[in-house]
Amino acid sequence: MPRWYAREEALRLALNFFQGDELRASVFLHRYALKDPEGRLLEATPEEMWQRLVQGVTRVEKGATQEFSWLFSDFRFRIKEAAYWESTRLARQRGSFPAFDPKEHIKSPFIQSLPEALIQAVEKGLRNAALLSIAPTGSISILAGVTSGIEPIFALTYLRHAGGQVFLAEHPLLKRYRRERGGEVPDWPTAHTVDPFQRVHLQATLQRHVDQSISSTVNLPRETPKEVVENLFLTAWKEGCKGITVFREGSREEVIEPLPPVGVCTFCRTA
Incomplete structure (x- = not known):
């Protein structure tokens, strides 16, 4: 089982380095940063990533949809939380993006889904207008x-x-x-x-x-x-x-x- 904190820390570093560009950060993570406790790269090759996808879709086809969806949801929640924490930290250092309106942002159902402490941090500033995607396709x-x-x-x-x-x-x-x-x-x-x-x-x-x-x-x-x-x-x-x-x-x-x-x-x- 991958160690989540290692993924989250790698994401924070990558977002910082690539100024919030998640696609470039993701490529960086897949190539260099995602390692298990023994130091081996996680999903190190496209073949390994495809293998995991095939296995996952097979589980969906066989009826284990809820389990598979929960696994993905839990992973993306951790990515979301780590990305937004880092964006609030960058905002304190470099300022929020020009169109940032704290009142309007806080009203967003997406922002409201974040933990309370993170919502309060977002209210003080956000470096990126958007942070997350699932790409490429x-x-x-x-x-x-x-x-x-x-x-x-x-x-x-x-x-x-x-x-x-x-x-x-x-x-x-x-x-x-x-x-x-x-x-x-x-x-x-x-x-x-x-x-x-x-x-x-x-x-x-x-x-x-x-x-x-x-x-x-x-x-x-x-x-x-x-x-x-x-x-x-x-x-x-x-x-x-x-x-x-x-x-x-x-x-x-x-x-x-x-x-x-x-x-x-x-x-x-x-x-």
């Missing part, structure tokens, strides 16, 4: 070689259309899995097999601890009725999501197309 995550926010794996193998060309892509963790297991194809859940309403529930759970909107696309099959799409948007609104993206296959020209994993028959879906 989409093409940026592919470029960075990291997980796509809180989204499940889109597909183990897929075609990507870009610049008038088509590229065959395979998930990096799948390559490692097949290499280590003699070509065996894993039965991992992907964006098209995870319950879309569970996706929304997870996003809403984390939204309580993120001051910006969360980028997460819910993928739906072509035959999804409009009533389901409507209910997804209503569910996201009722549960407190600041935004939600839904993509139903066929609603626009394909950019990426899911395929069976390399080595699997397209028609019979067996190795």
Whole structure:
């Protein structure tokens, strides 16, 4: 079990160094700062991060949604608290951001969700207008070689259309899995097999601890009725999501197309 205080201390240092830029701070933490009590890096490689994501999504698919959501929620709460404490400290040193209005900020439900002592500190000053996000997603995550926010794996193998060309892509963790297991194809859940309403529930759970909107696309099959799409948007609104993206296959020209994993028959879906 990671030692939370080490993560929180690393976050404070990173936010201080990067002037509140959480994306740059997160990259720094993943590469250098997150270590267990024995000094080993936590989530040291993209493959290890993907492995944890796959295991987590598998638990969601098998019904352990509450446990998985609680784990994420607890982690993000600690990140939120550490980030805001550091921003109040920076405000004392360097001043609040120009548009800071203590009366308006304190009214925010997000600020009101913080511990009382932290609310009082925020009232005295805040260095950053916003501190938290869950990023990157989409093409940026592919470029960075990291997980796509809180989204499940889109597909183990897929075609990507870009610049008038088509590229065959395979998930990096799948390559490692097949290499280590003699070509065996894993039965991992992907964006098209995870319950879309569970996706929304997870996003809403984390939204309580993120001051910006969360980028997460819910993928739906072509035959999804409009009533389901409507209910997804209503569910996201009722549960407190600041935004939600839904993509139903066929609603626009394909950019990426899911395929069976390399080595699997397209028609019979067996190795």
